[in-house]
Amino acid sequence: MDKSNFKNMWVYIEHDGKTVSDVSLELCCEIKKLCDQSGDKLIAVMAGELPQLEMDKIADCGIDGVIKVAGTGYERYNTEAYTNLFTVLCKKYNPSAVFVGATVNGRDFAPRFAARLETGCTSDATELIYNHETKDIEFVEPAAGGKIMAVITIPVLRPQVGTLRPGTFKHIPSGRKENIEVIEEHIDFDVKDICTKLIEYKADEFDPELDIASCETIVCVGSAVKEESLPKYKELAKLLGGKLACTRPVVDRELLPYKLQVGQSGVMIKPKLYIGFGVSGAVNHVTGIDAEKFVAVNTDATAPIFNYCDYGIVGDMDEVCDMMLAELTK
8 A cells, every 4th residue: 555645634523513522623633733744634524514603613723624525314423324424535535544533423433434444443542643754643542451551553554543532632723724625525325224213312411510521620539539538528629619530440339420530431631730639640540631730649659640740748648638628628
């Protein structure tokens, strides 16, 4: 395969017909940086229509062009139509790379169309690096249970397909380009070939206490937390104007719900303040945190968490929490 025949980087724009997903905007901003290094164009790819205000958000991320697909089969998300859409488009335009948000839908169809194109698909990278010598993208992500950081490449095949978790990158618009190329495609997919049928749709009930992704202060408890001590950490989070979160072992013990789990296998967070109590510092946890101030509390002075924090406190987590509560309630 001659890699020089493949050019430009694509970002799949996921939306509900009214609003573009945050992860799509995050990816556009991040992939723009790769395109600036590689010389590729950044192309947004979407099926269906969006309000102009939402299209403006995409344009403000510095895209060079957009491929808008119309046709049958896209009234709601389904594996078959979206897999076919990207298979057809990739064979026609030969992109160098395709990036998809690792949402429920993105994780469903991205590896499927990659397999049809007989190329590789990586997932959950925390960093993307463009190698100027090989012209490959290096996907950096936790591996071996979070104990190491692996660098994965697709050195021979094209396109390079990757799914990235929501919140991994920041949505920082770089500004709209003067000329944005708009390509309109019509790709029909026979609805008879869709294997699923929508019976009913019911939105998840929104609980603000479980919405930690946009919270500015996070108090996170690790595996050492005692069930009877949870109320004090919730109180500390409340006094600091924040919310309680946890690591995976706490969820495995069923002490807190999965939506409060921070890390690569949970929620990616970008708070102004993060305080970790009894958190060991596994790679798959800390790579999910982008905090302005990172505070760690642990009895083990050699815990990996102290390699990442701005301030470290060696001590019993419950005692430190009690002292913080005492100071805040004076």
